[in-house]
Amino acid sequence: MTIVPAAEALDLDAETLAGHESVLYCRDEETGLRSIIAIHDTTLGPGLGGTRFKTYPSERDALHDVLRLSQGMTYKNAAAGLPFGGAKAVIIGDPRTDKTPELLRAYGRFVDALDGRYVTAADVGTNSDDLDIVGETTTHLTGRTVAAGGSGDSGPDTALGVFVAMRAAAERLWGAGGLKDRTVGVEGAGKVGGVLTKLLLDEGARVVVADPDPEARERVSAATAGAVQLAEYLGGPLEVYAPCALGATVTVARVNELGARLVCGAANNQLPTQDEDAALHEAGILWVPDYVANAGGVIHLVSGERLGRTRDEVTADVKRIADTAREVLSHSADAAIPTGAAADEMVAARLAAARA
Incomplete structure (x- = not known):
């Protein structure tokens, strides 16, 4: 070696x-x-x-x-308040x-x-x-x-974190009804997208699930008793776009094509360039930064396996992602800056405090 x-x-x-x-x-x-x-x-x-x-x-x-990806982990762990770097x-x-x-x-x-x-x-x-x-x-x-001796699959907690962040953002956009009766497009029918789909259905959302793999689509269909619309590739009209596959799919052109006003998903590195953060903001599209929304998996690993917290404590830790999302969205609105920039400022402050 x-x-x-x-x-x-x-x-x-x-x-x-x-x-x-x-x-x-x-x-x-x-x-x-x-x-x-x-x-x-x-x-x-x-x-x-x-x-x-x-x-x-x-x-x-x-x-x-x-x-x-490694830089994204620094931001994700810091935003989640975890005692780990990236x-x-x-x-x-x-x-x-x-x-x-x-x-x-x-x-x-x-x-x-x-x-x-x-x-x-x-x-x-x-x-x-x-x-x-x-x-x-x-x-x-x-x-x-x-x-x-481990904590097992972190996918369900990743999905839970995305869900509570999405619901918090939806409530900011549409009021107390949040995701109820909203059309959500989930891109990626893997272990995270499948769990997220069930959470959305339980919340009363209409769900479209897209994945080029027919076996993945079939698994989601079976798990949800056929309650979702399935597609090979995601199309509109949607109100919420949830990218849960690979990154670099979130652009203003793509989101406008889908008709979505809210973007929140589990994929890492969702923006192809940092310029897209400002472009989404200017277009009035609400984006929950990926490393804020998808931190449930790493919280699961740290809280459950490294820190030995109970299942109920881990779930509570994951659900606090909603509070982080609200903090980011409020700072973005108050400072009139894009949501990605608002999250980055929050992380930078935490890292500076730790260095001090």
């Missing part, structure tokens, strides 16, 4: 990695592991963030993804064909080499069963199965 600075492995200039404390590249010829761990900021504690196992066009594309990892490859127990154990040794500065968890392409195997070679992880 070879572990070197990413700048050396990928022939990068220092400016590319500016703002990150450490970015490391690992290659293990025996198992085929190629992985990058990016530690963005440890002001509040060890860097905590999931491991994304994904096929990338190039290692540079993988690097770009892990840098954005970090993220990617494993380059197809999880359907390249994921093996040997590779996961090698990845665990990579994590372990950072001596606790990085605490890993699951993300796209990895799950609790994988973490049980990673945990054979490192203790610096969270999100293992319940049988292995």
Whole structure:
């Protein structure tokens, strides 16, 4: 196994990695592991963030993804009031064909080499069963199965956090009725989108679920007794757009095409560029910043597994995401600034206070 600075492995200039404390590249010829761990900021504690196992066009594309994701984790953990900094990892490859127990154990040794500065968890392409195997070679992880002493799948709490944030924003837009009788489009029928759909139906919303995978659509249909409209790709008219798949889908043009006034979902890095934050604000589209809305999963991991809180306490912690969303939306309105900028200011203040 070879572990070197990413700048050396990928022939990068220092400016590319500016703002990150450490970015490391690992290659293990025996198992085929190629992985990058990016530690963005440890002001509040060890860097905590999931491991994304994904096929990338190039290692540079993988690097770009892990840098954005790790910075997002700093903001997510700070906004949620957790005692952790931000970090993220990617494993380059197809999880359907390249994921093996040997590779996961090698990845665990990579994590372990950072001596606790990085605490890993699951993300796209990895799950609790994988973490049980990673945990054979490192203790610096969270999100293992319940049988292995972990807190299990964090997806339901991610969905719950998105739901309470969405409801808080809907009440701000439409009054006490909130989401009742509103048409919500959920993009992505995975483990988060499926749970979110059921919560929305229970609230009295009309739900459209879109996913290009017919098996994913069928799972949601079966779980909801056919109470949702299913589509391969999301179209309008909608009142709420919930991006719960991959990022970079939230643009003014896209939201206007859907007809939505509110955007709130579980996907990370929803905006393709920071300019879109101001554009959404100017267009009168209310966006709940992704790292505020989707923090339920990391709260589940930290409160339930790392801090040992009860199930009821974890649920209460997740539901407080609604208060954070209200705080961000109120600051945005009072200061006449975009919601993303308002959330960033809140996080910056918390980090500055911790450094002081």
